[in-house]
Amino acid sequence: MNVLTISKIRDGTVIDHIPSGKALEVLKILGIKRGSRERVSMAMNVESQKMGRKDIVKVEGKFISEEELNRISLIAPEATINIIENFEIKRKFRVSIPESVEKLLRCPNMSCISNDNKEPATPIFRIEKTDNQVVAVCVYCGKKVYEIEEYLV
Ligand SMILES: [Zn+2]
Structure with missing residues (x-):
């Protein structure tokens, strides 16, 4: 296009x-x-x-x-x-890379408390930049998300 x-x-x-x-x-x-x-x-x-x-x-x-x-x-x-x-x-x-993002991504770890069925915690990720890669790290379970687009809420 x-x-x-x-x-x-x-x-x-x-x-x-x-x-x-x-x-x-x-x-x-x-x-x-x-x-x-x-x-x-x-x-x-x-x-x-x-x-x-x-x-x-x-x-x-x-x-x-x-x-x-x-x-x-x-x-x-x-x-x-x-x-x-x-x-x-x-x-x-x-744009500058934020230190953390709330309610933007979901955690890939299904047993993370942010994926709890009854009382899910607000998804919060810390953002880290290594060389040319941006990585989102779940503040609850430490799971790293590299394919950020795939986990947008
Ligand atoms: Zn998590």
């Missing part, structure tokens, strides 16, 4: 430098699902000098906090964020 033009947005958030093919996961991390009210446009497999190919996501009419945006770094560590107000870039920053 090759979408060349995406319209300018008046107010919202542009997420650039997403690894090619990860745009939908970025939306999932941000809690934007099918049927959401926000206007979302995507450009996939756009040529990029820096990355070869990249995806871009534009979300119009939703305020996304920096904390939420930083979650994107788990799958798109190079992502850059442009906050647009009245067609102008108000702020631009790179």
